Amino acid sequence: MKFKKASLSDLEILVSTRVNVLRSANQLDLSVDMKEVEKSSRLYYQEALASDNHIPKSEHWLCLD
Known part of the structure; x- marks a missing residue:
């Protein structure tokens, strides 16, 4: 598993x-x-990831199998 x-x-x-x-x-x-x-999720993630302005602590983590 990779994070x-x-x-x-x-x-x-x-x-x-x-x-x-x-x-x-x-x-x-x-x-x-x-x-x-x-549509709204794509817009949200585009803005949040580009500005590094997502809660908590500006991070999204993926777990790839």
Whole structure:
């Protein structure tokens, strides 16, 4: 298992993971349109990672198997 600090190059995996977690946590069917969530999540991560302004401690960590 490998851990690394997320960067802008990890944007798509961060967005897709967030959508999957929200879909699962809210027990949403695959037919539910998540395009707006994807759009807002992508914008959030782009801004947060570019400015290193994400809480906690400005870090996103990925665990890659």
